[in-house]
Amino acid sequence: MHEKIFEGFCISSFILNKKLKVALTYNLKPEEENSFEYAMVSPLSKNSTTYNDTFAEWDTIETVNSIKSALELFHNVIMIEANEDAYEKFKKERPDIVFNFAECAYGISREGQIPAMLDMLRIPYTGSDPLTMMTCLDKARTKEILSYYGVPTAKFITAENLADIENHNLEYPLFIKPVGEGSGKGIFNNSFIQNKTELQQRLQQCLQTYNQPCIIEEYLPGREFTVAILGNDSETEVLPIIEINFSQLPSGILPVYSFEAKWIYDTRQNPLDIFTCPANIESSLQEKIKGIALKTYKILRCKDWSRIDIRLDSKGEPNIIEVNPLPGVLPDPSDNSCFPKAARAAGLSYEEMINKVLIAAAKRHKLI
Known part of the structure; x- marks a missing residue:
């Protein structure tokens, strides 16, 4: 059954001749009012229009379980929460590889904390190294580096x-x-x-x-796009480009992918038709967007996967907004999560997408 469903990469998986012991690292949204959704969008006070976005980066149990289930199709999975106890658990469990999906909680180094632990213990993991993780989280440092290399940014x-x-x-x-x-x-x-x-x-x-x-x-007043990238070196793949269409937002809401647009107005219960994938753009613009995304991916030394946000300036030229080496992957299509949306447009199921990330990392670490 798996050979048929995952014919695009099942051979690579079985080259290992064994199931890997995969540790899945994660941060789970704390429950408030028995609802993860409430925790993401609750007003700070009864009459407030400023929302509590404290745990917006963390994941729901649905997402964590979906990644776990995808990995379990081929491998043995253990769960390690990304907290102060993680280091000792890695040291004790010694997984073959870690599927790192942890945002962590404190400081500008937070997305690099789990990779740094794993580097010290010499345990392979998916995704970018601590330096790339911390650089990309710091939007100013990212833009400084890109500017040095002549990559357009505001x-x-x-x-x-x-x-x-x-x-x-x-x-x-x-x-x-x-x-x-x-x-x-x-x-x-x-x-x-x-x-x-x-x-x-x-x-x-x-x-x-x-x-x-x-x-x-x-x-930047122009159109906005996001580009999902998967793989490394010659096998790096740009998935179908997504355009974000702000015309569906309520009147008076700024045409940017803000917290309101992402979590308040576009919900599973009331999804907005806010994305076009593949983006309906002329081939010349498509090539420009792909080119700048790949150049950014390489300059910042991203590994295995990333999502890169791009917006056009007043002259219609693509500019890098942000780089996300730890992209969100909500499993339900009605949640409008961009990386899975691009993967589906490329013909990949959610399970295939997750396992392709793992295989890209396994190849890079010479486990395959």
């Missing part, structure tokens, strides 16, 4: 206090967000800034809420 500054924005040379409108968050955290409708007063107010709020520097960049 002009920006970082700010740790109000004094840092006194003499900036950016042109309004601007866009502001925390320097080291993901999954839409800190990106709201009021992140769009049209004047100095708005910038001061939003910066102060952002600094107080997220306790980290903020990145302020010139707003």
